[in-house]
Amino acid sequence: MSSQLVDRVLTKDIKMNAKRKLNGNEQFFLVFKYFSLVILAIIAALPIYIMVINSVKGITGVTQSAAFVPPTHLNFDAWGPVWEQMKVPMGRTAFFVIQSSIISAIIGSINGYVFAKWKFKGSTFIFTTFLFGMFIPYQAIMIPLTQFNQWAHLGGSIYVLVFAHVIYGIPICTLIFRNYYAGIPNELIEAARVDGAGMVRIFRTIILPLSIPGFVVVLIWQFTSAWNDFLFAIFLTGGSPNLAVATTALNFITGSGNQVYYGNNMTASLIVSIPTLLVYMFLGRYFLRGLLSGSLKG
Amino acid sequence: MTRVRVVSELSYLEVFRILKGESPVASTTKKHVQSPWGGFVFVLPSILAMAVFVYGMIGWTLKISFSHLNSSDSTDNSFAGLKNYRDLFQDSDFTHAFSNLLKFTGVFLIGTLISGLIMALLLEKGIKGEGFFRSIYLYPMAISFIAMGTSWRWLMDSARDKDGTGLNSIFHMAHLDFLQNDWYTSERGAMFAIALPAIWQMSGYVMALFLAGFRGIPDDLREAARVDGASEYKIYRHILFPQLKPTFLTVLIILGHISMKVFDLIYGIASKSYVTKVLAIYMWQVIFDIQDFAKGSAIAIIILLCIAVVVIPYLAYVNKTEEMK
Numbered sequence: 001m002s003s004q005l006v007d008r009v010l011t012k013d014i015k016m017n018a019k020r021k022l023n024g025n026e027q028f029f030l031v032f033k034y035f036s037l038v039i040l041a042i043i044a045a046l047p048i049y050i051m052v053i054n055s056v057k058g059i060t061g062v063t064q065s066a067a068f069v070p071p072t073h074l075n076f077d078a079w080g081p082v083w084e085q086m087k088v089p090m091g092r093t094a095f096f097v098i099q100s101s102i103i104s105a106i107i108g109s110i111n112g113y114v115f116a117k118w119k120f121k122g123s124t125f126i127f128t129t130f131l132f133g134m135f136i137p138y139q140a141i142m143i144p145l146t147q148f149n150q151w152a153h154l155g156g157s158i159y160v161l162v163f164a165h166v167i168y169g170i171p172i173c174t175l176i177f178r179n180y181y182a183g184i185p186n187e188l189i190e191a192a193r194v195d196g197a198g199m200v201r202i203f204r205t206i207i208l209p210l211s212i213p214g215f216v217v218v219l220i221w222q223f224t225s226a227w228n229d230f231l232f233a234i235f236l237t238g239g240s241p242n243l244a245v246a247t248t249a250l251n252f253i254t255g256s257g258n259q260v261y262y263g264n265n266m267t268a269s270l271i272v273s274i275p276t277l278l279v280y281m282f283l284g285r286y287f288l289r290g291l292l293s294g295s296l297k298g
Numbered sequence: 299m300t301r302v303r304v305v306s307e308l309s310y311l312e313v314f315r316i317l318k319g320e321s322p323v324a325s326t327t328k329k330h331v332q333s334p335w336g337g338f339v340f341v342l343p344s345i346l347a348m349a350v351f352v353y354g355m356i357g358w359t360l361k362i363s364f365s366h367l368n369s370s371d372s373t374d375n376s377f378a379g380l381k382n383y384r385d386l387f388q389d390s391d392f393t394h395a396f397s398n399l400l401k402f403t404g405v406f407l408i409g410t411l412i413s414g415l416i417m418a419l420l421l422e423k424g425i426k427g428e429g430f431f432r433s434i435y436l437y438p439m440a441i442s443f444i445a446m447g448t449s450w451r452w453l454m455d456s457a458r459d460k461d462g463t464g465l466n467s468i469f470h471m472a473h474l475d476f477l478q479n480d481w482y483t484s485e486r487g488a489m490f491a492i493a494l495p496a497i498w499q500m501s502g503y504v505m506a507l508f509l510a511g512f513r514g515i516p517d518d519l520r521e522a523a524r525v526d527g528a529s530e531y532k533i534y535r536h537i538l539f540p541q542l543k544p545t546f547l548t549v550l551i552i553l554g555h556i557s558m559k560v561f562d563l564i565y566g567i568a569s570k571s572y573v574t575k576v577l578a579i580y581m582w583q584v585i586f587d588i589q590d591f592a593k594g595s596a597i598a599i600i601i602l603l604c605i606a607v608v609v610i611p612y613l614a615y616v617n618k619t620e621e622m623k
Binding site: 009030033034036037040041043044045046047048050051067068107110111113114115118119120123124125126128129130131132133135136137138139140141142143144145147148167168170171174198199224227228229230231246247250251254255262265266268269270272273276277279280281284287288291292 | 335336337338340341343344345347348351352353354355356358359362413416417420421425427431432433434435436437438439440441442443444445446447448449450452453463464467468495498501502503506507509510513555558559561562565566569578581585591594595597598599601602605609610613614616617620621
C-alpha cells in the first residue's frame with residue numbers, strides 16, 4: 001500500500017553508520033557519496049536558483065552575463081507589475097482548482113471505498129478499465145471534448161476546467177483511495193455489519209473518520225496537477241484572455257517575442273510556482289504518497 | 299529465503315497482531331464483503347463518466363480520424379478509410395516529429411533511469427541529511443513545465459563565449475569550451491538537449507520509486523549474503539537488483555507513457571520550433587493552425603496506440619496479480 005511505501009521511503013534511519021568508527025575505505029566512500037549528492041543537488045536546484053535570484057534584481061537589473069550571480073541588494077521592482085498582470089488569472093486558477101480538487105476527492109473516496117471493500121462481480125475489471133484512463137494521452141479525447149464543450153455551452157466559463165479535471169481525475173483519485181482503504185482491516189467492517197450497519201453507515205461512521213490522510217493526498221495531487229496543467233487550459237479556453245489561468249497567462253508573458261524582459265519573466269514564473277512549491281514544502285510527505293500511488297503496485 | 303519474503307509482505311496491521319501475540323493468519327485470509335448491487339450503484343456515475351468521456355471520446359476521435367473533416371469548413375463526415383493515416387506516413391513533418399519523439403524517448407528513458415537509480419543508490423542505505431537531498435531531488439515534480447521553461451530557456455541559450463548565458467557561459471568560464479553548443483536549437487542535438495529538462499524533472503520521482511523498492515527488501519537478505527562473504531557489488535548484482543524487477547517495470551511504464559505524450563515541457567521551452575517538434579506539438583499545430591481535424595485525430599490515435607501496446611499488457615498483468623491476492 002502506498003502509505004507503507006512512503007513509510008519505507010521516509011523512515012530508514014541511519015543504521016549503517018551508527019556510531020561505529022569507519023575504516024579508511026569506508027571514510028573515503030562516505031566523502032565520495034556526499035560529494036556526489038551535493039553535485040546532484042546543485043544541478044537539481046539550478047533552475048529554481050536562477051529564477052529566484054533574477055526575480056529580485058529589478059526590471060532592468062537582469063543581465064545575461066550575471067545570470068548566476070546573486071544580486072547585491074534586493075530589488076522587488078519587477079514583482080509589482082507582474083503581480084498586477086498575474087493576480088486575476090491566479091485568482092481564477094485558485095477558484096477552479098479548489099473546487100475541482102474537493103469534488104475529485106469526494107468522488108475518489110466513494111469509488112475507492114467500493115473498489116476496496118464492496119467488490120461486486122466484475123469490479124476488478126471495471127477498476128482496471130478506470131486505470132487505463134490514467135495513461136491515455138489527453139490528445140486522444142481533446143477534439144471530442146472541445147466539441148462537447150461547445151455543444152454544452154461550457155466554453156464561456158471556468159467551470160469547463162472544473163469539469164475536465166474532475167472527470168479525468170477520477171482514475172487517479174479512485175486508485176489513491178482504493179489503495180488507502182485496502183489498508184483498513186476488513187474485520188472492522190465485518191464487525192460493524194454484524195452490528196447491523198449498512199454500506200453507507202459504515203462509510204460515514206468508520207471509513208470517513210479514518211480518511212483524512214487519504215483526502216490530503218488526493219487534494220494535494222489534484223491541486224498540483226490542475227494548477228500546473230497547460231493542455232486542458234489551452235484547448236478548452238481557446239486562449240481567451242477572459243479565461244486565462246496561471247499557466248496560460250504565464251505563457252502569454254514569457255512566450256516567444258517577450259523574451260527581452262528577463263526580470264519580468266523570471267518573476268512571473270516564480271510567482272506562478274509559489275503555491276505548488278509551498279504545498280510541496282509543507283506537505284511533501286503527502287505529495288510523495290500521491291506520486292507513489294500513481295505507480296499502481298505498492 | 300521464501301519465509302523472509304513472506305514476512306516482508308505483511309502489512310503493519312499484521313505485524314501488530316504478531317506483536318500482540320496473535321496469529322497473523324486470521325487477517326491474511328481475506329473474505330471480501332460481498333454485496334451484489336450496493337457498491338455498483340455508488341460507482342455507476344463514475345463508470346458512466348469513464349464510458350462516455352474516456353472510451354466514448356476515444357471512439358469519437360477514431361471516427362473523426364477515418365473521416366474527410368480535413369478543414370474547418372468541411373462538413374464531409376463520410377468514411378475515408380485509412381486515408382488520413384496513409385497521408386500521415388507520406389507527410390515529412392509527421393515522420394520528422396515521430397523520429398524526434400523516438401529519440402527523445404530513448405534519451406529521456408535512459409537518462410532518467412540512470413540518474414534516478416544513482417540518487418537512490420546513494421541514499422538507499424540511509425545517510426545523514428537524506429531528507430534534505432530527497433526534497434531537493436523531488437521538487438521539480440511540483441512545478442509546471444511552463445514556469446520551468448523560462449529558466450531552462452535561459453540555461454540552454456545558444457549564445458557562446460562572452461555573450462554566452464546559462465550553461466554555455468559556465469562551460470566557457472570553466473574552460474570547457476568544447477561543451478558549448480546550440481542546445482535545443484541545434485539541428486542534430488535538439489532532442490538530446492530538450493530531454494535534459496525532462497530528465498531533471500523526473501529523476502526525483504524515479505529515485506523515490508527505487509528507494510521504495512530497495513527498502514522493501516528485507517535487510518536479512520543482505521546480511522545473509524554478507525555473512526557468506528559476498529562483496530557489495532555482488533550483493534547488488536545478484537541479490538538486490540533481481541528483487542527490483544517489478545520496480546524497473548513500473549518505472550519504464552511510467553516514463554514511457556509520459557514520454558509519448560510529452561507536450562508542455564517542449565512547448566514551454568521551444569514553443570513550436572521545428573527541430574524539437576514531437577507528435578503532440580504537431581497535433582496541436584494541425585488542429586489550431588491548419589484546422590485539419592481528421593489529420594489531428596489520426597495523430598492522436600497514433601500516440602494512443604503507442605501507449606496502449608505497452609500499458610494494456612501491463613494493466614492486464616496488474617489485474618491478474620490483483621485477482622490472485
